[in-house]
Amino acid sequence: MKIKESPSRIIFRIVNVIIMILLAFVCLAPLLHVFFASISDPILLTQYKGGIILWPLYDATHPITGMGYTFVLGNAQLIRGYANTFYYVAAGAILSVLLCSLGGYCVSRRNTLWMRYLTLMMTFTMFFGGGMIPTYMVNKWLGIVNTRWVMVLMGLVSVFNIIIVRTAFQAIPASLEESAQLDGAGHMTILFRITFPLAKATIAVITLFYAVGKWNDYFTAAIYLLDRKLYPLQLILREIIVQDSGQNVFDAGESANNFSQYKKLLNYSTVIFATLPILCVYPFVQKYFVKGVMIGSIKG
Amino acid sequence: MNKHTLKKDWIHNRSVYLLAVPIFVYxxxxxxxxxxxxxxxxxxxxxxxxxxxxxWVGLQHFADFFSSYYLWRLLRNTVLLSLLSLVINFPAPIILALLLNELQNELFKKIIQTISYMPYFVSTVVICGIIVDFLGYNGAFTSVLVKLGLAENKNLLTIKSYFRPVYVLSGTWQGIGYGSIIYLAALSGVDQELYEAARIDGANRWQQTWHVTLPGIAPTVIIMLIMQIGSLLSSSTDKIILLYNNQTLEVADTIGTFVYRRGLIQGDYGYSTAVGLFNSFVNLMLLFTANSLSRKYSETSLF
Known part of the structure; x- marks a missing residue:
């Protein structure tokens, strides 16, 4: 049975669809601008003052160019930044997942006297912390400032992720573990052979939360790193596109005069170069994020 | 607990405790x-x-801070930026979720959702880089404003009155889609029979939204609100550092950025730790207040 719709309802529907399309445009427009600008002619681009670019700028004598990307891909500092970021994300993700699942496993154990105090101890840190300076002092005391260690160790364990893991582990029937225990399995065996495989989706969720956060983070590096060789991609990006000091990065073979001509093109190409991986991956992993937000929101 | 249970617990669970050591140490x-x-x-x-x-200087740093010229400026900026974000960026995802919920074509809805999550995955540095570019001399946004006769062609980020809207609205851009996820989940949990009953009672669409949908997602909204209020005195330091400059310090400097500058850049550890501690303490108080108010009036609370 189809109920006939009132005119006001139909108008609402149409307006709603228009609002949604506008929203999608607003979300996409800045990146479309950056993309089309990155393949535009550098001279037209430098002179341009016509608002948002939704089509590459070119004409008969100034064709579309991939020059920006040639420079970016040939730049040793950017490539090293990429490599460093990969290292920090990969090493951090492995350790983070290991520690968070260990933590989640421990606090999901029923019938222990002390584990709820560990939960309490962790939850408290969500609301109160020492702050930036004391944390910095601790790292200095440990001697890991300006090393790769600090990049891997900072933010390694998140209470939020542990709670997500705990929720997943608690959903696994206790009988499964009990029968394994009767067969003589220890905690390590239970964790890696039973709980881990059964909570695969949740493990994927926390890995992605961590990886995306780490990929995008520049602040930890800004606080703790001085050595340019250790810089992650985001810190080099900051230099190029925010601090307007691209000449520090693109110095090889470019005279100062030439650089100002290509500056805009290089900025745009660098943004696309740095953002493309995550833009390609996120549509496929977004369902895990949705799942993560939902598990995390369950009061617990 | 007596000695006997302690011992039994240890025999039973010592391997669990051993496994917990790394996390405890961390x-x-x-x-x-x-x-x-x-x-x-x-x-x-x-x-x-x-x-x-x-x-040992006791409360000297606190006394210095409370009597300093910075106190008012930092407090005002921190609270204003958070409040503006709260007023605009808190309801925005709720409204988006309600509108998305009204879409009938599943594929269209899916596409819009996916696109709206996209900005969340773009890094702070890239977002601020795009802002710097768009609001700069001849920038895409500046050019549009110039054409409309609303601004002159110069770097808009050096103008004080632009800083707050830029900070808040770029936050909306980044967070609206991702923030709507949780409310969409809450919306799908609202009992469909309630709508049926409301229709039978003659409620129109607006009345259904007011009396069924909103009460249905209220607990989620309240929990999210409490968490937001708990962080009222913390704004995104990393983002502000990328966007502010000497000309906008008056409206852009917050407790977080002040601690970063005074502590890490200038090495004034004691004083900046005191300022940071004051900040954490106020946040904690706000969280508890919001939580107990909510428990009293809406029977929903975080803890």
């Missing part, structure tokens, strides 16, 4: 030692004396 080193480290706030830190032997 929290002690990077969360609890820094909490002890806030004692720096009561010391005049010197490199020679270190943490333990530096001179």
């Amino acid at each position: 929290f002690v080193i990077w969360n609890y030692i820094p909490m002890v480290g806030v004692a720096l706030a009561f010391e005049e830190y010197s490199a020679r004396g270190g943490f333990v032997f530096s001179q």
Whole structure:
């Protein structure tokens, strides 16, 4: 049975669809601008003052160019930044997942006297912390400032992720573990052979939360790193596109005069170069994020 | 608990406790030692004396801060930026979720959702880089404003009155889609029979939204609100550092950025720790207040 719709309802529907399309445009427009600008002619681009670019700028004598990307891909500092970021994300993700699942496993154990105090101890840190300076002092005391260690160790364990893991582990029937225990399995065996495989989706969720956060983070590096060789991609990006000091990065073979001509093109190409991986991956992993937000929101 | 249960627990669970050691150590080193480290706030830190032997100055740093010219400016900016974000960026995802919920074509809805999550995955540096570019001289946004006769062609980020809207609206851009996820989940949990009943009682669409949908997602909204209020005194330091400059310091400098500058750049550890501690303390108070108010009036609470 189809109920006939009132005119006001139909108008609402149409307006709603228009609002949604506008929203999608607003979300996409800045990146479309950056993309089309990155393949535009550098001279037209430098002179341009016509608002948002939704089509590459070119004409008969100034064709579309991939020059920006040639420079970016040939730049040793950017490539090293990429490599460093990969290292920090990969090493951090492995350790983070290991520690968070260990933590989640421990606090999901029923019938222990002390584990709820560990939960309490962790939850408290969500609301109160020492702050930036004391944390910095601790790292200095440990001697890991300006090393790769600090990049891997900072933010390694998140209470939020542990709670997500705990929720997943608690959903696994206790009988499964009990029968394994009767067969003589220890905690390590239970964790890696039973709980881990059964909570695969949740493990994927926390890995992605961590990886995306780490990929995008520049602040930890800004606080703790001085050595340019250790810089992650985001810190080099900051230099190029925010601090307007691209000449520090693109110095090889470019005279100062030439650089100002290509500056805009290089900025745009660098943004696309740095953002493309995550833009390609996120549509496929977004369902895990949705799942993560939902598990995390369950009061617990 | 007596000795007997303690012993039994140890025999039973010692391997669990052993497994918990790494995580316990992590929290002690990077969360609890820094909490002890806030004692720096009561010391005049010197490199020679270190943490333990530096001179104890009591509440001197706090007194300095409360009587300083910065107190009002930092408090005002921090609270204003958070409040504006709260007023605009808190309801925005709820409205988006309600509108998405009204879409009938599943594929269209899916596409819009996917696109709206996209900005969340773009890094702070890239977002601020795009803002710097768009609002700069001849920038895409500046050009549009110039054409409309609303601004002159110059770097808009150096103009004080632009800073707050830029900070808040770029936050909306980044967070609206991702923030709507949780409300969409809450919406799908609203009992469909309630709509049926409301229709039978003659409620129109607006009335259904007011009397069924909103009460249905209210607990989720309240929990999210409490968490937001708990962080009222913390704004995105990393983002502000990328966007502010000497010309906008008056409206852009917050407690977080001040601690970063005074502490890490200038090395004034004691004073900046005191300011940071004050900040954490107020946040904690706000969280507890919001939580107990909510428990009293809506029977929903975080803890």
